[in-house]
Amino acid sequence: METIQLAGADRTPTILFDFGRNHFSLAGESYPEDVSAFYGGLLSQLTKHLDSLQGADICFEFQFIYFNSSTAKVVMRLFETLEQAAQNGNRVVVNWYHEEDDDNMREMGEEFAEDLQAAQFNLLAKQG
Amino acid sequence: MADSPLFDQEEQLLQRYQQALDQLEALREGTLQRADLQALTGPLQEMLQDHKRVLRQSARLVKLGDIQQEKIIKANKALAKSRQLLEQQNMELRAAAELREDVDRIMRHDLKTPLNAIIGFSSLLLESLTDATQVKMCKTLLDSGYTLLSMVNLSLDLYKMERGAYLFRPDVVNILPLLHKIEEANRDLLRSRKLEVTIMLDGRPPESMESFAVLGEELLCFSLLGNLIRNAIEASPRGERVGISLSSGPLAEITIHNQGSVPEAIRERFFEKYVTAGKQSGTGLGTYSARLMAETQNGSMHMETSDEQGTTVTIRMPPA
Numbered sequence: 001m002e003t004i005q006l007a008g009a010d011r012t013p014t015i016l017f018d019f020g021r022n023h024f025s026l027a028g029e030s031y032p033e034d035v036s037a038f039y040g041g042l043l044s045q046l047t048k049h050l051d052s053l054q055g056a057d058i059c060f061e062f063q064f065i066y067f068n069s070s071t072a073k074v075v076m077r078l079f080e081t082l083e084q085a086a087q088n089g090n091r092v093v094v095n096w097y098h099e100e101d102d103d104n105m106r107e108m109g110e111e112f113a114e115d116l117q118a119a120q121f122n123l124l125a126k127q128g
Numbered sequence: 129m130a131d132s133p134l135f136d137q138e139e140q141l142l143q144r145y146q147q148a149l150d151q152l153e154a155l156r157e158g159t160l161q162r163a164d165l166q167a168l169t170g171p172l173q174e175m176l177q178d179h180k181r182v183l184r185q186s187a188r189l190v191k192l193g194d195i196q197q198e199k200i201i202k203a204n205k206a207l208a209k210s211r212q213l214l215e216q217q218n219m220e221l222r223a224a225a226e227l228r229e230d231v232d233r234i235m236r237h238d239l240k241t242p243l244n245a246i247i248g249f250s251s252l253l254l255e256s257l258t259d260a261t262q263v264k265m266c267k268t269l270l271d272s273g274y275t276l277l278s279m280v281n282l283s284l285d286l287y288k289m290e291r292g293a294y295l296f297r298p299d300v301v302n303i304l305p306l307l308h309k310i311e312e313a314n315r316d317l318l319r320s321r322k323l324e325v326t327i328m329l330d331g332r333p334p335e336s337m338e339s340f341a342v343l344g345e346e347l348l349c350f351s352l353l354g355n356l357i358r359n360a361i362e363a364s365p366r367g368e369r370v371g372i373s374l375s376s377g378p379l380a381e382i383t384i385h386n387q388g389s390v391p392e393a394i395r396e397r398f399f400e401k402y403v404t405a406g407k408q409s410g411t412g413l414g415t416y417s418a419r420l421m422a423e424t425q426n427g428s429m430h431m432e433t434s435d436e437q438g439t440t441v442t443i444r445m446p447p448a
Contacts, residue, residue: 069193105199
């Protein structure tokens with residue numbers, strides 16, 4: 001599967017889905033006008049790819065500054081998919097970044113991570 | 129909701145509920161055997177688990193929504209606070225600027241009254257003095273009084289120019305004698321810094337009695353060139369040359385060049401008020417007032433500077 005790389009825009013985040021290296025990241029702000037149209041294709045490609053893996057090292061990085069409630073639903077689905085991949089025998093690392101003084105973003109990371117069991121979750125504070 | 133891939137899990141659950149209902153209906157109508165009821169239990173238990181999961185997710189989404197809302201509220205509060213602070217600072221800055229202008233204006237007017245006494249009485253005194261030393265001292269006093277008066281008057285004129293209230297009275301002004309006067313006034317500084325001033329007219333040294341005339345006011349031309357040439361002398365590295373070139377054309381062009389460069393920090397704001405760098409007694413008014421005077425006389429001014437080429441200030445004015 002080819003790498004997907006999208007530059008961040010006004011309402012959408014910077015996206016890097018490197019299927020070759022199994023390295024994925026979402027960064028910036030996310031409040032697209034149509035969340036399903038924006039994330040729908042990405043979600044199904046990712047799910048299809050992760051379902052095909054076994055014994056792989058997978059890393060997903062979230063570096064959000066702000067996201068809306070519809071995006072929260074997408075993130076929830078991503079966490080489910082990643083947990084499933086971990087339960088299928090892959091080594092999955094989820095890194096959740098937040099600004100050092102952004103307690104809310106940290107709290108949201110913790111909330112999302114609650115259902116993760118097989119996947120490894122890291123909360124990382126960005127310096128400065 | 130049905131078209132959204134984000135809600136496909138919920139959609140599937142609804143469909144499964146519908147199927148279960150259909151089967152119960154079939155049982156009631158007798159088209160389904162009681163024994164088949166057993167087959168319904170397993171799927172219903174799965175649906176219950178899925179439903180619980182969906183409800184848990186919904187609760188979590190509500191909680192996440194609350195956290196996001198809190199984040200927005202915090203950001204809004206911080207924004208309102210900084211806006212308030214900014215408004216306060218703006219108000220203070222405006223008040224300070226008004227106060228400064230008031231003080232400036234009052235100072236200019238108030239300076240003229242005691243100057244009348246200095247100039248008037250020293251003139252009277254001069255008439256009655258006979259001792260040569262005392263006459264010389266009194267003349268210096270009178271000259272200084274007049275210099276101060278013309279400075280105060282120019283300062284009042286600049287104030288009017290800033291507000292567009294200056295009444296411009298153009299006349300034919302020969303620039304060459306003004307340049308010589310300025311060079312003369314700066315002779316000591318030129319000597320101490322081992323600098324040389326060269327004046328060129330259309331690419332050659334001007335002949336005596338030759339003229340380079342513009343349409344302006346003599347005092348304004350004298351002041352603006354005086355400021356710029358003084359700046360060039362002060363900024364020039366020792367032992368170098370300050371070059372002044374006059375070029376005729378559709379617009380009379382005067383360029384003043386020195387080998388020093390304008391500090392990076394003020395290049396963009398060279399002609400702005402109160403901008404100065406690296407000078408002990410700089411007020412930041414020299415180049416600002418020079419441009420104001422050029423523009424008042426329907427002229428223009430610009431500056432180019434680099435470490436390699438030095439600094440060139442160009443003044444363009446309507447020719448006479």
